[in-house]
Amino acid sequence: MSPISIEPISENALLLVWPEKIEVEQHQYILAFQKKLTSDLKEYTKEFVSAYNSLVIYYDFTLISYSSIAQKVLEICHSGLTIDNDLDNEKVIEIPVYYSLESGWDLLNVAKQLKVSVEEVIDMHSNKPYRAYALGFTPGFCYLASVHQRLQLPRLNTPRAKIPKGAVAIAEQQTAIYPNESPGGWHILGQTPIEMYCINQTSGEFEPKVHIGHNIRFKPIDLEEFYDLGGNICYE
Amino acid sequence: MNNRVTLTKTSGNCTIQDLGRIQAQHIGFSVSGAADEFSFKSANKLLSNEMNTPALEVTLGQLTLIAHCDCTFIVTGADCNAKINDKSIDHWKVSRLNNGDTLTLLMPHKGLISYVAFYGGISSKVFYNSASQTKNEKNLGVFEPILATDYTICLTEGCLNNSLASHSLSVDYKRWLNFDDDLILRFIPNKTWEQLQHQSKEKVISQEYQIESNSNRMGYRLSGANAITEKLEQGLSKPVTFGTIQLPPNGQPIILMKERQTIGGYPTIGTVIQVDLFRLSQKRAGQKVKLFPTSIEQAQAQLMAFNQRFT
Numbered sequence: 001m002s003p004i005s006i007e008p009i010s011e012n013a014l015l016l017v018w019p020e021k022i023e024v025e026q027h028q029y030i031l032a033f034q035k036k037l038t039s040d041l042k043e044y045t046k047e048f049v050s051a052y053n054s055l056v057i058y059y060d061f062t063l064i065s066y067s068s069i070a071q072k073v074l075e076i077c078h079s080g081l082t083i084d085n086d087l088d089n090e091k092v093i094e095i096p097v098y099y100s101l102e103s104g105w106d107l108l109n110v111a112k113q114l115k116v117s118v119e120e121v122i123d124m125h126s127n128k129p130y131r132a133y134a135l136g137f138t139p140g141f142c143y144l145a146s147v148h149q150r151l152q153l154p155r156l157n158t159p160r161a162k163i164p165k166g167a168v169a170i171a172e173q174q175t176a177i178y179p180n181e182s183p184g185g186w187h188i189l190g191q192t193p194i195e196m197y198c199i200n201q202t203s204g205e206f207e208p209k210v211h212i213g214h215n216i217r218f219k220p221i222d223l224e225e226f227y228d229l230g231g232n233i234c235y236e
Numbered sequence: 237m238n239n240r241v242t243l244t245k246t247s248g249n250c251t252i253q254d255l256g257r258i259q260a261q262h263i264g265f266s267v268s269g270a271a272d273e274f275s276f277k278s279a280n281k282l283l284s285n286e287m288n289t290p291a292l293e294v295t296l297g298q299l300t301l302i303a304h305c306d307c308t309f310i311v312t313g314a315d316c317n318a319k320i321n322d323k324s325i326d327h328w329k330v331s332r333l334n335n336g337d338t339l340t341l342l343m344p345h346k347g348l349i350s351y352v353a354f355y356g357g358i359s360s361k362v363f364y365n366s367a368s369q370t371k372n373e374k375n376l377g378v379f380e381p382i383l384a385t386d387y388t389i390c391l392t393e394g395c396l397n398n399s400l401a402s403h404s405l406s407v408d409y410k411r412w413l414n415f416d417d418d419l420i421l422r423f424i425p426n427k428t429w430e431q432l433q434h435q436s437k438e439k440v441i442s443q444e445y446q447i448e449s450n451s452n453r454m455g456y457r458l459s460g461a462n463a464i465t466e467k468l469e470q471g472l473s474k475p476v477t478f479g480t481i482q483l484p485p486n487g488q489p490i491i492l493m494k495e496r497q498t499i500g501g502y503p504t505i506g507t508v509i510q511v512d513l514f515r516l517s518q519k520r521a522g523q524k525v526k527l528f529p530t531s532i533e534q535a536q537a538q539l540m541a542f543n544q545r546f547t
Contacts, residue, residue: 005427007426008507010424010479011535011539013477015426015474017474047259049261049262050262051473051474052473053474054474056477058258062543066533066536135262135263136264136473136475138264138372138373139265139373141264180376199377204363206265206376208263
């Protein structure tokens with residue numbers, strides 16, 4: 001599974017790209033590859049950022065030239081790799097969601113556009129597990145995929161200036177939970193009462209609820225449960 | 237800690253910055269950091285500070301602070317006609333604030349960003365080895381809250397060093413940081429660029445772009461008379477870096493700056509080289525820039541030479 005392209009995208013970073021598809025096996029390979037590079041190229045590298053089909057390696061360009069590090073990366077790739085399933089968490093993280101017309105600002109519109117009922121939208125969104133493919137956009141924001149083919153819609157034409165904290169939303173093949181209020185162009189189906197990250201008081205470390213490679217499932221809850229779990233509906 | 241200064245007036249565009257947190261991108265944190273590394277590093281060098289020492293980054297001046305201690309400091313970057321108690325001080329030159337003194341920065345006539353740096357730096361909350369603040373992450377509580385009026389900033393224990401007095405930068409900074417001229421932004425082209433139609437490439441490198449007013453520490457939006465109309469493949473979201481040139485559907489480039497997000501979905505055509513990004517960060521809306529391709533080797537050589545100035 002060699003990358004289809006490798007190129008410099010900064011003085012201190014190179015980008016590896018695999019075929020343009022959201023696929024578990026390819027993503028597992030990228031994570032395993034990243035793990036191997038982390039140990040084999042430790043002396044040169046500073047940070048790795050991965051997404052669906054890509055990996056960026058930040059390195060110290062005063063220690064190694066672009067062509068040399070690119071060469072080393074390709075050599076490691078060609079030396080073969082065993083996919084380490086330990087990186088995958090078998091257990092499925094459950095995220096409670098209050099799907100409703102007041103918490104799901106776009107729920108009715110999504111149903112109308114897809115010509116299905118609101119109940120069907122909720123069912124399609126919550127009846128399958130999703131894999132976490134990338135963390136980014138904003139801290140704690142996790143790109144999850146893939147949503148049911150019949151539930152796929154392009155982003156809103158005009159992004160909203162404010163999407164509430166806890167919003168559960170979809171765009172194309174992806175779904176995600178907004179960990180904090182932020183701008184965004186995804187369709188909101190509901191809201192979750194739970195926090196998507198915490199900051200460890202002793203270590204000061206940032207701990208996202210969902211890590212890359214995790215599997216999650218959305219569990220529909222009613223208003224009472226939503227309030228019991230500390231939820232607070234944000235109205236449009 | 238008794239050594240501190242209080243902000244008595246701020247326009248709201250004042251943050252604590254160092255060289256940013258490169259190692260928290262994998263969990264979605266913006267790298268952030270000083271926008272104009274030339275002015276920032278010059279300040280730390282003249283103060284004999286470590287290069288990564290946090291300082292105040294002030295956009296468009298309009299800042300007043302009162303010292304509650306004697307301290308050694310410097311103002312670099314855009315010239316804000318800095319005054320201590322109504323007496324003008326030299327820009328790019330180490331000075332001393334005495335307990336009770338007021339330091340005032342006015343709106344600069346040229347440029348955008350100034351740094352107020354103290355000997356020993358600012359002591360503030362550090363997260364992933366950086367004190368840099370990011371506007372979009374202010375609710376997380378991992379670094380100092382946004383600096384508003386009456387905010388008190390703690391300095392270090394030994395913030396006074398009279399032996400540095402009158403250290404100042406040679407005139408070459410003027411050559412390096414030219415606030416007036418149109419800027420040529422050299423960029424490292426990527427594969428999408430190589431595959432663009434000849435006509436689209438010509439459009440990008442031959443036209444003058446104007447900096448739009450909604451440009452900020454996250455990104456600089458450019459607009460040119462000839463939008464790139466060639467349809468580009470959107471692809472899956474991928475990591476982006478400092479200087480990534482995005483080409484959204486409207487065909488007008490966006491250049492990602494220090495407070496960029498970590499992953500982006502728009503097609504990209506390359507990356508502006510860092511030494512040109514430091515200059516760009518001092519440009520205001522309405523100023524003109526051009527784009528021109530260079531190579532990764534050139535980009536690295538330029539950045540290496542830049543960093544050697546400060547060693």
